[in-house]
Amino acid sequence: MIELREVSHSYEGKLVLKDISVRVGMGEKVVLLGINGSGKTTLLKILNALFFPDRGKYLYFGEEVSKKRLRDRSFKRRFRSEVALLFQNPDVMLFNPTVYDELAFSLRQLGYDEGKVRERVLLWAEVFGLLPHIKRPPFELSGGEKQKLCLACLMVLEPKVLLLDEPTAHLDPRTTGWFIDLLWEFKGMVITSTHNLSLAEELGSRLLVLGEDHGLLYDGPVKEFLKDKEKLLKAGLLHRHGGKDYHLHSF
Ligand SMILES: Nc1ncnc2c1ncn2[C@@H]1O[C@H](COP(=O)(O)OP(=O)(O)O)[C@@H](O)[C@H]1O
Ligand SMILES: [Mg+2]
Numbered sequence: 001m002i003e004l005r006e007v008s009h010s011y012e013g014k015l016v017l018k019d020i021s022v023r024v025g026m027g028e029k030v031v032l033l034g035i036n037g038s039g040k041t042t043l044l045k046i047l048n049a050l051f052f053p054d055r056g057k058y059l060y061f062g063e064e065v066s067k068k069r070l071r072d073r074s075f076k077r078r079f080r081s082e083v084a085l086l087f088q089n090p091d092v093m094l095f096n097p098t099v100y101d102e103l104a105f106s107l108r109q110l111g112y113d114e115g116k117v118r119e120r121v122l123l124w125a126e127v128f129g130l131l132p133h134i135k136r137p138p139f140e141l142s143g144g145e146k147q148k149l150c151l152a153c154l155m156v157l158e159p160k161v162l163l164l165d166e167p168t169a170h171l172d173p174r175t176t177g178w179f180i181d182l183l184w185e186f187k188g189m190v191i192t193s194t195h196n197l198s199l200a201e202e203l204g205s206r207l208l209v210l211g212e213d214h215g216l217l218y219d220g221p222v223k224e225f226l227k228d229k230e231k232l233l234k235a236g237l238l239h240r241h242g243g244k245d246y247h248l249h250s251f
Contacts, residue, residue, distance in 0.1 A: 001025050002047065002161065002189070007056035009042055016042050017053070018215040022208060024189055026160070031203045031222065032193040034210030035236040040193040041088055043210070044163045047191065048085035081110050084154035088165040090146040094138040099130055099149060102138050103156055110157075120156045128152040143170040151179075164192040168199060197226070197237055212236050 002024050009017040016039045024030055034040050046053050049065050058065045060079065070076045087093050096102040103121040112120075125131050128148050133141060138149055147170040154162060168176045180202050183190055192203045200207060201222045209225060211217035217235050218225050225231060232238035 001061060003057075003059040004046075004053075005057040005059065007046065007053040007058065009039075009046065009053045009055075016214055017046075017210075018213060020056070020216050022216065022219060024191065024206075026189055027187060028189050028206060029183065029204035030189075030191045030206045030208060031200045032191055032208050032210070033195065033197065033200055033235070033237070034193075035195055035212065038210040038212065038236075039214045040195075040210060041165055044085055044165050044191065044193060047161075047163055048083055049079065050085070077110060080106075081157050082160040083163065084157055084159040084161070085163040086150055086154055086165055086167055088169070090143070090150045090170065093150045093153065094146060097137060098135050099125070099138055099141075100134045102149060103130075103153055106153065107156055120158075124152045124156045127155070144172060144175050147171055148175070151182075160188045162186065162188060162190045164190065166193055166195070168194065168196070168203075195237075201226070209235050209237075 004020050004022050007017060007020045008015065016037075020043065032040050032043065045051060046058060049058070049070060052058070052065075052067055060083070063069065063075070065079065070079065094102055096105055100121060103125060104117045107117045107120060122131075125134055128151065130145075130149060130152060133145065133149075138146065141149060147167065151164075151167065168179060171179060176199075183192070183203065190204070194200065194203060205222060207218060207220065207222040207225050208216060209218035209231070211234055218228075218231055229238065
């Protein structure tokens with residue numbers, strides 16, 4: 001289980017996460033919803049220990065994830081192999097000369113022997129349909145292929161926790177469907193951020209909504225939230241223009 005206890009975070013004095021308390025259990029599929037700038041990426045980066053909150057605590061299976069704790073090499077190795085974050089922008093993740101090396105990178109970093117690296121890389125390249133591209137440089141791939149490669153780079157670790165930051169942003173409708181199936185087949189915990197209300201129900205069964213004030217506005221079933229016009233308005237997810245009544249947009 002992972003838990004945030006009264007977590008707040010600011011950048012240069014500007015509050016972007018306000019007093020967030022939440023627990024997520026193994027196997028849960030959670031959607032993190034909020035308008036641009038509401039703090040979704042910041043929250044996922046904290047859960048991935050890329051940085052630490054100004055206030056409050058982050059507990060990973062009961063252990064506090066702090067700068068000090070991550071100096072312990074065995075904890076760091078365990079944490080880095082179990083918790084994987086897909087960045088919002090796939091280009092920032094890809095820097096290796098070939099698709100094979102890209103898939104192998106984190107396994108090599110974690111000290112796996114080359115035999116095991118090869119086995120995992122080929123297995124996940126096949127699942128993701130990347131075998132035909134295995135020798136190509138990642139920058140040559142299309143946007144959707146890059147997104148698939150980034151996701152495969154996480155799956156080679158066979159993690160317990162997947163943190164996905166707007167993963168469907170670069171996928172076409174068919175690949176989005178394929179991705180949603182993959183997500184539900186995964187047995188571990190998944191937290192997926194999106195600002196796309198129309199996908200929320202397919203990406204998870206539990207919804208966390210960050211409000212415009214950067215606090216946790218809602219934690220509960222996806223369906224209940226979609227019926228609550230007042231909360232939708234408060235989250236900035238419902239709006240009015242052109243003289244029409246309040247309505248939703250799918251992006
Ligand atoms: N490294 C940073 N330095 C300063 N401000 C930042 C930084 N990263 C994000 N922000 C700001 O924090 C707010 C929340 O950003 P973010 O977590 O990326 O939100 P979201 O992912 O929901 O769009 C935004 O106003 C953004 O401009
Ligand atoms: Mg973001």
